[in-house]
Amino acid sequence: MSGTRLSGTRLSGTRLLAVSGSLRAASSNSTLLRALLGLVPPGTTTAVYDALAGLPHFNPDMDREGMSSPPPVAELRAAVGSAGAVLIVSPEYAHGVPGSLKNALDWLVSGAEMIDRPFAVVTASPLQVGGPYAHAQLRETLSTMSARVVADACREVAFVGNKVAVLDGVGVITDEAAREDLRNALTALLTSTD
Numbered sequence: 001m002s003g004t005r006l007s008g009t010r011l012s013g014t015r016l017l018a019v020s021g022s023l024r025a026a027s028s029n030s031t032l033l034r035a036l037l038g039l040v041p042p043g044t045t046t047a048v049y050d051a052l053a054g055l056p057h058f059n060p061d062m063d064r065e066g067m068s069s070p071p072p073v074a075e076l077r078a079a080v081g082s083a084g085a086v087l088i089v090s091p092e093y094a095h096g097v098p099g100s101l102k103n104a105l106d107w108l109v110s111g112a113e114m115i116d117r118p119f120a121v122v123t124a125s126p127l128q129v130g131g132p133y134a135h136a137q138l139r140e141t142l143s144t145m146s147a148r149v150v151a152d153a154c155r156e157v158a159f160v161g162n163k164v165a166v167l168d169g170v171g172v173i174t175d176e177a178a179r180e181d182l183r184n185a186l187t188a189l190l191t192s193t194d
Contacts, residue, residue, distance in 0.1 A: 014193050015083050016086075017048075018048045020050065021091060023100055030171075032163075036122070038170070039179070049080075052101060054072045058103050076108070077108065089123075092125060096134055097141070098134075105142075116146065118148050119142050120153035120186075122156075123157070129156070130155070135156050
């Protein structure tokens with residue numbers, strides 16, 4: 001897909017699309033997302049969609065019936081539509097979902113890409129709570145859009161800075177209990193595609 005920054009590792013089996021809700025270059029949520037991808041079992045294709053910043057502001061007038069979708073929107077829809085499962089890792093801003101992530105979801109409302117597709121929501125925060133408002137809002141929005149939110153695959157991660165680090169340029173979950181719990185969450189998501 002030209003134009004979309006979609007990177008991944010090609011294996012056989014389920015295709016997991018991972019999306020970070022943060023645009024920050026040094027985002028702890030993006031680091032957590034990449035660390036989670038290190039936990040996926042063999043036989044899983046992983047791809048990261050990291051072009052949220054390139055999406056136009058949602059405007060239904062740009063996407064009417066008979067019109068071509070803006071290229072970044074078409075690329076987002078294709079990425080979601082070809083995924084066997086989708087993992088969203090997001091911070092919480094002002095007790096809500098980051099605007100860039102909500103904008104991407106708004107572009108997906110009118111398509112069929114979300115219908116019955118398994119999704120997991122992981123929200124993470126440096127505070128003693130793991131982004132409960134954004135977590136609840138994302139789950140509600142995804143359910144409203146007919147996505148299949150896999151409850152056993154959703155997590156809120158508190159004190160994320162104490163659990164995830166960048167070692168040798170790679171995100172690593174350093175807390176053993178958190179790593180095992182998040183591995184279980186990924187397993188729940190990936191087995192929901194069967």
